[in-house]
Amino acid sequence: MKLILLNKPFNVMCQFSAHPTRTTLADYVKIPHIYPAGRLDADSEGLILLTDDGQLQNRISHPDHKQAKTYLVQVEGTPDRAALEQLRQPLDLGDFITMPCTVKHIHEPEWLWPRNPPVRQRASIPTSWLSLTLSEGKNRQVRRMTAAVGLPTLRLIRISIGGYSLETHPLLPGEWQNIQL
Template sequence: MSKYRYIIFHKPYGVLSQFTQETPKHRTLKDYIPVPDVYPVGRLDWDSEGLLLLTNNGQLQHRLANPRFGHERTYWAQVERIPDAEAINKLQTGIKIQDYRTRPAKVRLLLEEPSVGDRNPPIRFRKNVPTAWLEITLTEGKNRQVRRMTAAVGFPTLRLVRVSIAHLQLHNLQPGQWRDLTRAELEIFLG
């Protein structure tokens, strides 16, 4: 039996990507995952949802978190209004945010709303302002990068769900649920 644990977790909205509680009002990973000595690989902000990988394998944590290795992370971003081709092109080719330029990204407008379930609390709804979903795949993970990217091209993110890291996907894992990676997932991941 391996001494390492590899856990995939569907982080709900409003949960910090850490085990220690900074303020009583925020839930943490400790509220969901009763496994000692595992730590998240990267982060999802408290207001973001979706796939979070946890492990006690420090070498794998480093490899996945380091942008030099360029692991793809795919997000579904619900944005205010419907992005035009120019905005999508800017997101794809890279844009300047604060003091850096983002790497090229894969970006496409989803023609149908993805099945992500309801969020609690729901996003703000404005009857006269439509929303759209973008699928954005990055190979870097700067702080609040997707939100900053969509805002920079004029389409602020209302809801953000990470759906994959490399080949790992959420599939049918519901918010708040976790599981160990399968042998097949691990073999592909650890190569």
């Protein structure tokens, strides 16, 4: 059984099959018969777990197992106490209501790599960083949550899934590590 930790770069499709215009996971990991346990949008970065074991893939990615996932989120604007509290509570996004989550206003981590291409900057609007931990992961959920409280997401980086983290397994974008189970 294999478990691979990959730091998925920005603008990479979270699939091994070819894509007509973008790079995919196959451009970074050349191990046959492994599959992502969960997904990240092309415009999101960070930790992806890959495995060749269907049961492990299910335990990692199926919503019934509620694996905690932590994201670093660069947002446009400065969060106030009310916005942070809205994010923590169940939030109605129209087609579903989120589960409670943990969110903190943080400083940009010193260990964070620069994004290529860089995030757009506007002189008149500051940006801030949040650490947000969810136990669910619906399509574009973090981006939709921050937008709902007036803090559009500029950069989204998943740094942990369950007990696996880019803080304890530091990998630059495109790097991967085989974990012994």
